Amino acid sequence: MTGACLAVSFPAVTAWWWAWFGLVPVLLLVARAGTFREAGWRSWWASAGFFGTLHHWVLPSLGVFWPLAVLVIGLVWVPFGLVAYGLLRRVSPTRTGVALLVLPSVWVAVETLRSWQHLGD
Numbered sequence: 572m573t574g575a576c577l578a579v580s581f582p583a584v585t586a587w588w589w590a591w592f593g594l595v596p597v598l599l600l601v602a603r604a605g606t607f608r609e610a611g612w613r614s615w616w617a618s619a620g621f622f623g624t625l626h627h628w629v630l631p632s633l634g635v636f637w638p639l640a641v642l643v644i645g646l647v648w649v650p651f652g653l654v655a656y657g658l659l660r661r662v663s664p665t666r667t668g669v670a671l672l673v674l675p676s677v678w679v680a681v682e683t684l685r686s687w688q689h690l691g692d
Contacts, residue, residue: 574620581625593621598674601652602659614652618645647685651677 576593579586597617604610623630623641630637654677658670 574617574622575624577621578624597652598655598659601655604656604660607653607656610652610656611649614648614655615642615645617652618648621645621648644685647681651681 574593574597576589577597578593580588580590580593597614600613600617601610604613619641622644623637626641630641633640651674655670655674658666658673
């Protein structure tokens, strides 16, 4: 659900303010995970909601392979989820400050990797 809220915030819909209803819950879900593995799974499933909603127009042409495609492209969000978990699992002013600097950088790096011609969509 939170991943789908992030997809609605993209420019085509022009509802940028929906990003707060998507990204903040994803960060909270990932931060409250019990282990790094669980944080990875949570970020992966959030990405499935995001990519499934964002690329709804291409899914019918993939036929029965659309769930596999959504889950494979969602792997790029796992590093973001793991970094978010590492920084936000114990809240302190220092960790929060570092998270405010590091998490946007990791997000941009993940999106850059995703947009690369040989790996992205």
